[in-house]
Amino acid sequence: MVALAGVLLIAFPGRRDPSIAAFWEFLLEMVWVMPAVLVIMGLFAVWVPREAVNRHLGRGSGASGMLIALAFGTLPTGPLYAAFPLAGGLLEKGASPANVFVFLAAWACVKIPQELVELQFLGWRFTLARFVSTVVVIVAMSFVFQRLLGSREGATDGDV
Amino acid sequence: MNVTAVSINAIAVACLAFSFFKDRAKTGQALRAALKSGIALAPTLLTILVLIGLVLGFVSVETIGRILGEGSGVGGVVTASLLGSVLQIPSLVSFPLGGSLMKAGASATVVAAFITTLTMVGFVTIPVEIRVLGKRFTFLRNGLSLVAAVIIGVLVGLLA
Numbered sequence: 001m002v003a004l005a006g007v008l009l010i011a012f013p014g015r016r017d018p019s020i021a022a023f024w025e026f027l028l029e030m031v032w033v034m035p036a037v038l039v040i041m042g043l044f045a046v047w048v049p050r051e052a053v054n055r056h057l058g059r060g061s062g063a064s065g066m067l068i069a070l071a072f073g074t075l076p077t078g079p080l081y082a083a084f085p086l087a088g089g090l091l092e093k094g095a096s097p098a099n100v101f102v103f104l105a106a107w108a109c110v111k112i113p114q115e116l117v118e119l120q121f122l123g124w125r126f127t128l129a130r131f132v133s134t135v136v137v138i139v140a141m142s143f144v145f146q147r148l149l150g151s152r153e154g155a156t157d158g159d160v
Numbered sequence: 161m162n163v164t165a166v167s168i169n170a171i172a173v174a175c176l177a178f179s180f181f182k183d184r185a186k187t188g189q190a191l192r193a194a195l196k197s198g199i200a201l202a203p204t205l206l207t208i209l210v211l212i213g214l215v216l217g218f219v220s221v222e223t224i225g226r227i228l229g230e231g232s233g234v235g236g237v238v239t240a241s242l243l244g245s246v247l248q249i250p251s252l253v254s255f256p257l258g259g260s261l262m263k264a265g266a267s268a269t270v271v272a273a274f275i276t277t278l279t280m281v282g283f284v285t286i287p288v289e290i291r292v293l294g295k296r297f298t299f300l301r302n303g304l305s306l307v308a309a310v311i312i313g314v315l316v317g318l319l320a
Contacts, residue, residue, distance in 0.1 A: 019217025032165040036172035042194030084292040108280040121259030129319035
């Protein structure tokens, strides 16, 4: 990417200034918020260990289970693929597929410290609208997911 | 530096002070974790910043507006969702990228769909997901998340 940028900027000198200006502008915005967000994430990781997430989510069921799944998904603990093994463990422990779906979706895109970055770059209206829409849609979708999964699942994997 | 950035830093400092007061060793651990994830994230962040610079420098606001703006309709949302599904970017990085697109004239609907698929749907991580959660779970989850992203996009467009 950097090499490509170099070539493009040399080939099109007229585009150099606007490109570099945009780069600096976003770099500065990033520098203002990123260290703080990383510190908050680090604190979360230390004070809320992963085992606690696992312990609380395994048991939950029904509406309370879904709320817990949503809440734990929003804890800042790494990229989505880091949550796959956790999700697998939850299914094994008997968490419903709908809850695991909500957990993974929340983990992916409604993490609390990350929302602060969204606030910085996209504004509060967008952030709030996306937060509300995402929660509503993923909860609704989780039921569809469970239905579709359940229709043929029973016989294939014994773990759900 | 704007209000959001100031608040984020204030929150970080407050949490840090509280944590330090409670447990020095854990706080040190948290700071090390923050530094580690910062270093791990840095290459991706820089690449995205360069990409933002190039996009804003080379592609005119009119072009982005035409492809991803208010008037782009279904085509814009579908383009953004598919692109977001193929690309795999942590949510922390997807916000500045989404912000830059919005600034360049993309609609809130498109940006929300893009952010959701970027973080929730991962074609690249499908093999890992299959190994841990099974084929059926993985394909259903990614497929339904893609549908969810489009719905979330439309809702955000209406709300924001």
